[in-house]
Amino acid sequence: MNKTHYRDLDETVYRITLENGLDVVVIRREGFTKKLAYFITDFGSIHTDFTLEGREYHVPAGVAHYLEHKLFDMPDGRDVSAEFASMGAMTNAFTGYDMTAYYFSCTEHFEKCLRLLLEFVSTPYFTEESVRKEQGIIDQEIGMNADSPDSVIFDNLAGAMYTSHPIRVPILGTSESIREITPEILYTCHRAFYTPENMLLCIIGDVEPTACADIARQVLGTERREAGRKLRPWQEETAVPTALTEESMEVAMPMFNLAFKCRDGGIGEAAIRREMVADLAAEALFGESSSLYLRLYEEGLIDSSFGGGFETVDGCAMLLCSGDSRDAGAVRDAVLAQGEILAREGIGQEEFARMKRSALGRRIRSLDSFDATCYRLCAYHVAKFDYFDFPALYRQIRREEIQAFLGEVIRQDNCCLSVIYPVKEA
Amino acid sequence: MTLIIGKELFTIEIIELFPNVTLRCFRDTRFKQGCLSFQLVGQMTAQDAAWRALLPSVLLRGTGRCPDLRTITQRLDTLYGASVSPLVRRVGDCQTTGLYCSFMDDRFALPGDRVLDPMTEFLGELLLDSPVEQEGFLPAFVESEKSNLISTIECERNDKRLYAQNRLLERMCAPDSFGLPRLGRPEQIRAIEPIALRRSYLDALQTNPIHIFYVGSAPAEEVARLLAPIVRGLSKKSVPVPPQSGLETGVPGELTEEMDVTQGKLCMGFTTPITNRTEEFAAMQVLNVLFGGGMTSKLFQNVREKLSLCYSIGSVYYSVKGVVTVSAGIDFDRKDCVREEILHQLDACCRGHISQTELTAAREALCSSLRATHDSPGSIEGYYATAALSGLGMTPEQYMHAVEAVKKEQVVSCARQMELHTTYFLRGESR
Structure with a gap:
């Protein structure tokens, strides 16, 4: 395997691409007890249109999440969770807009757990009955999200900001769309996007890297299969079609999501650089060390729940901030006004250096979290960038880039506000 | 010193x-x-x-x-x-x-x-x-x-x-x-x-x-x-923290509230004389994990997986005070049957209907998280700083050995000491 040592970060990473096309990444952490493995595919809720073996498919919304649930079923009534549990391991999965991840963490029996993870994710087994039964469970999950203000406020925002991009549709789909899901559709999606070539295995802990690669070879085989090709028919202008969306729910205080629609940055180093520039721009504009934050906090327009950053999903990107506020409209106006000032006047050299030092330090600290590190490594790998190269990238960023970004993005016509009011005030 | x-x-x-x-x-x-x-x-x-x-x-x-x-x-x-x-x-x-x-x-x-x-x-x-x-x-x-x-x-x-x-x-x-x-x-x-x-x-x-x-x-x-x-100069007039006391309970009963929600929340509170200062503490922790502590627990496997009665269900053991709570996200009209099923699962524990697989899974889950205590500054601080106040007199290693030694009879005995005290239900508004 290919070994890279990152001196800046005191990390050693082993990498290999197997004959079957699977990328394996092992972050070796000597002296730690916990081991964590992520097995991911870059197939998420927005990928409902694709071609496979010369045929075009359009599958119902919510299928990626449904598939994630059903992959835990195995033939012969085997119970994957119980098998992990008998080894003291914890397993789970999540579905995002553009990625689905399966993972386990353990302190012992690592190799057996890894085998099991690879085995269950690569073994589709769906029956009419089990697929039908899952509807009840996912319906409850949809119901739970309907009561969660954080989910509702973002779904409303995405629905208002985008005209055709499927981020408009909740990750779980709807009660209606999930009724259209059949075992056949699930098998097709699995065949299209769960091929080794389309996946990544990322492991962190005190483990033997070559043994990990060997296990992946043994379980997944060496055959290389063609993956599905995603269709991205969505066309988006950067202007938002709807600037304001409001709803009432059982919440204590009015809450808001405020977003500025950005052009999609694509993948590769340039995209990641743009992402880091955007995060620094967010910091300069409304971060805790900004003059705007102090002013809004002292005026009582925001509180410590306020925060934000740059969010990207395959095909779209936005600068987002959120929090509780009695006057979200005033927050929006203040952010717009301050954005214009910064775009015109830029930020000071000293302030910029301090912000960079802080951002770099926070990223280094976050490497202590196995989960955050594994997740970031996977997400950046999908975007074709080596996450551990972030210190070098930070050093290259110039303050003019922050100014230019703010000038491009903080505009009235691509700004959207989603607010949820308490029921009583409605 | x-x-x-x-x-x-x-x-x-x-x-x-x-x-x-x-x-x-x-x-x-x-x-x-x-x-x-x-x-x-x-x-x-x-x-x-x-x-x-x-x-x-x-x-x-x-x-x-x-x-x-x-x-x-x-x-x-x-x-x-x-x-x-x-x-x-x-x-x-x-x-x-x-x-x-x-x-x-x-x-x-x-x-x-x-x-x-x-x-x-x-x-x-x-x-x-x-x-x-x-x-x-x-x-x-x-x-x-x-x-x-x-x-x-x-x-x-x-x-x-x-x-x-x-x-x-x-x-x-x-x-x-x-x-x-x-x-x-x-x-x-x-x-x-x-x-x-x-x-x-x-x-x-x-x-x-x-x-x-x-x-x-x-x-x-x-x-x-x-x-x-x-x-220097602080805490001059202080006295050491007194030891933890047992729980004083209120009047048992049922409470229902209404809110504009889509999903109901059922929450049941049980008492137990077992705390982190008593002999059976490790067995009680094993019982909690086995009963409602995760995806392999009786509650998750039966109430959610087998009967599809809820999306979320789980139990929490507050070991300093000897309280166990079970909460479930459910449809409004299923309150009674979910409540019955939760009690039914507890009864199964009391009657010793606990498989070796369930027991091993619960013990392993606890040991695994104890083993990983030393893997992050936050969990180290959380464990030891809390233990210094809660009266838990064990290092993670000692705690782990205690968990490994837990027998099925001890778990059954813990289940028999749990008593339902209060049931709370949050439901949608009647229109």
């Missing part, structure tokens, strides 16, 4: 900096960040809960050198993005108030630069150099943090599961300190004046024991040397 706990790989050095000012150090060079927590330890009471919850946020608003939030954040930015956050803990009868610092390890700093020294200095400033007006904290700071705290409390109802859980405990433990809301009540917070708040704080600095915890790469003597000037 220096005391070393644990003979294995990990040791905690306990240094009594001054009487009742205790520094616990966990030296570890594996991490990229260190943490330092400072806690004043008091009793959880209706009078004190609110000001203790408010205090840290007021301390974080400004110091002599950094007069506002912006200059504070700029200072933290210079310390490579260090963070200081409010630390308010409830551990059984105790409530603590203080600050929690996380900061990058010195080895990643620019050549010649240090993080721990200026971090400790800044912590001292935040604790002891708040701007003062007429003997009180600045009214503007106090007022805005009061309204922030009130909105934090009010926003607890946004998370319906947590809300239901809190309502249950409030009712079930009404005569006990455990029934008090962790952060006080909004009306108590509204009544806090800047002068009274500062007086309560200065008084606590003298009368409350102080617990400081450090995890990181520096040797204990160095941390002690940095902290000594800050804590």
Whole structure:
């Protein structure tokens, strides 16, 4: 395997691409007890249109999440969770807009757990009955999200900001769309996007890297299969079609999501650089060390729940901030006004250096979290960038880039506000 | 005094900096960040809960050198993005108030630069150099943090599961300190004046024991040397924290509330005489995991997986007080059958219907999380700093050995000692 040592970060990473096309990444952490493995595919809720073996498919919304649930079923009534549990391991999965991840963490029996993870994710087994039964469970999950203000406020925002991009549709789909899901559709999606070539295995802990690669070879085989090709028919202008969306729910205080629609940055180093520039721009504009934050906090327009950053999903990107506020409209106006000032006047050299030092330090600290590190490594790998190269990238960023970004993005016509009011005030 | 706990790989050095000012150090060079927590330890009471919850946020608003939030954040930015956050803990009868610092390890700093020294200095400033007006904290700071705290409390109802859980405990433990809301009540917070708040704080600095915890790469003597000037003269009139007491329960019964929600929340509270200070503690923990602690538990496997009666279900064991709660997200009309099924699963435990697989899974899950305790500064601080207050007299290794030795009969005996006390149900509004 290919070994890279990152001196800046005191990390050693082993990498290999197997004959079957699977990328394996092992972050070796000597002296730690916990081991964590992520097995991911870059197939998420927005990928409902694709071609496979010369045929075009359009599958119902919510299928990626449904598939994630059903992959835990195995033939012969085997119970994957119980098998992990008998080894003291914890397993789970999540579905995002553009990625689905399966993972386990353990302190012992690592190799057996890894085998099991690879085995269950690569073994589709769906029956009419089990697929039908899952509807009840996912319906409850949809119901739970309907009561969660954080989910509702973002779904409303995405629905208002985008005209055709499927981020408009909740990750779980709807009660209606999930009724259209059949075992056949699930098998097709699995065949299209769960091929080794389309996946990544990322492991962190005190483990033997070559043994990990060997296990992946043994379980997944060496055959290389063609993956599905995603269709991205969505066309988006950067202007938002709807600037304001409001709803009432059982919440204590009015809450808001405020977003500025950005052009999609694509993948590769340039995209990641743009992402880091955007995060620094967010910091300069409304971060805790900004003059705007102090002013809004002292005026009582925001509180410590306020925060934000740059969010990207395959095909779209936005600068987002959120929090509780009695006057979200005033927050929006203040952010717009301050954005214009910064775009015109830029930020000071000293302030910029301090912000960079802080951002770099926070990223280094976050490497202590196995989960955050594994997740970031996977997400950046999908975007074709080596996450551990972030210190070098930070050093290259110039303050003019922050100014230019703010000038491009903080505009009235691509700004959207989603607010949820308490029921009583409605 | 220096005391070393644990003979294995990990040791905690306990240094009594001054009487009742205790520094616990966990030296570890594996991490990229260190943490330092400072806690004043008091009793959880209706009078004190609110000001203790408010205090840290007021301390974080400004110091002599950094007069506002912006200059504070700029200072933290210079310390490579260090963070200081409010630390308010409830551990059984105790409530603590203080600050929690996380900061990058010195080895990643620019050549010649240090993080721990200026971090400790800044912590001292935040604790002891708040701007003062007429003997009180600045009214503007106090007022805005009061309204922030009130909105934090009010926003607890946004998370319906947590809300239901809190309502249950409030009712079930009404005569006990455990029934008090962790952060006080909004009306108590509204009544806090800047002068009274500062007086309560200065008084606590003298009368409350102080617990400081450090995890990181520096040797204990160095941390002690940095902290000594800050804590010298504090805690002079304090007495040690009294031991934890048993739970006093309220009147048993059922409570239903209505809200505009799509999904109902059923929450059931059980009592048990077993606490973290009793012999059967490890067996009780195993029972909790086996009954409702995760995806392999009886509740998850039967109520959710087999019967599809809910999306979420799980149990929590509050070991300091001897309370177990079960909560489930359900359809409104399924309350009775879910309740029956939960009791049915507990009854199965009482009757010894526990498979070897279930028992192994529960023991392994607990051991696995105990083994990983030493893998992050946050979990190290959380485990030991809490254990010092809760009366749990075991290191993670000792705790693990106790769990490994648990037999099925002991688990059954624990199940038989659980008694249903209160049921709470949150449902949609009847129209």
